[in-house]
Amino acid sequence: METDNNTSTEDTSARGDGVRRKVWMASLVIYCVIVIVGTLGNGLVIYVTGCRMKRTVNSVWFLNLALADFLFTAFLIFTIISISQDYHWQFGEFMCKMNSFVIIVNMFASVFLLTAISLDRCLSIWVVVWAQNKRTVRKAQIICVCIWMSAMVCSTPYAICRRVIDTGEKIHCGYSASITLEQIRILGIFRFVVGFLIPFLVIIVCYVAIAVRAGRLHRTRKQRSRRIIFSIVLAFFICWLPYHISHFIELKAHTNPDLQNIVLIVGPLALSLAFMNSCLNPILYVFLCDEFQKKLRQSICFVLESALAEDHLSFMSSRSLSSHLSRFSRKSDSAAPLERKDTAISLNFTESKVVMTDERDCEH
Secondary structure: OOOHHHHHHHHHHEEEEEHHHHHHHHHHHHHHHHHHHHHHHHHHHHHHHHOOOOOOOHOOOOOOOOHHHHHHHHHHHHHHHHHHHHOOOOOOOHHHHHHHHHHHHHHHHHHHHHHHHHHHHHHHHHHHHHHHHHHHHHHHHHHHHHHHHHHHHHHHHHHHEEEEEEOOOOOOEOOOOHHHOOHHHHHHHHHHHHHHHHHHHHHHHHHHHHHHHHHHOOOHHHHHHHHHHHHHHHHHHHHHHHHHHHHHHHHHOOOOHHHHHHHHHHHHHHHHHHHHHHHHHHHHHHHHHHHHHHHHHHHHHHHHHHHHHHHHHOOHHHHHHHHHHHHHHHHHHHHHEEEEEEHHHHHHHHHHHHHHHHHHHOOO
């Protein structure tokens, strides 16, 4: 009887190890996809909003959101290397603290920016006159600086508590042994309240107000607004809620050993889902923007035209090229009198404009 119990326990342990191995492989693959998609997507957003689009309040929000997600996915590479070596940390204690700090600071910055975008959209719809007069790029930039500073302050305790733990066979990056379970619980509650609960409530209130306002608009615009609102709130809720729940289950597992297997399976998947939000942000907040889509198409077309222009000319024969140039010359000659006439009219208009400007200056 005792032998049967031991055999059953070994089989259960073997199945548990197999499940954990599959979860480990799945989370590693998801992390790699997040790094590739998040880096490319957010890098493209940074290029378009920073170089191609006109500097507006929305472009400032999107640029900072993309920067937060880009840094988040860039530093995720260290976590991937550690997981691929069975959670062995080989980058030293400084990078252990820095990696945790950067990941958490960008998590807070991303959440705070999502909240700021929601508030901005709500105010722009409900208080139109105020938004037109007070909603400036400079104020948006100042708010972004305050968001980054607040995110750094909120993330500092998590970096301080991180240490490199040498177990003899492996080196792990985790909480210091001097940190008590109660302190870890306080950090978890703070992260849940400040990094999820309050922002989520603000986002819900804002988009309910936007939905009420959109209900008075045209039907097609109302349906499109509702789809975007539903996608934004659902993505935020699905990505971050399981992560915080799994963290509280992990704290409970210290006193309840039966929950340890659940934590080992659910924890990595919940963390992967939270990290996935960095890939969804460019899609939900930027790629649904009509102006961004227009600038992106213009950028891609410009690159293709520049790359193919020389090849196109090289395939043209000398005869077709000369005939093309001769036709262009005849068109230019025929258009020359009209062009001279237009030039004269333009010069007269410019002179009169200069005279009017001088008179206005004299009056002042």
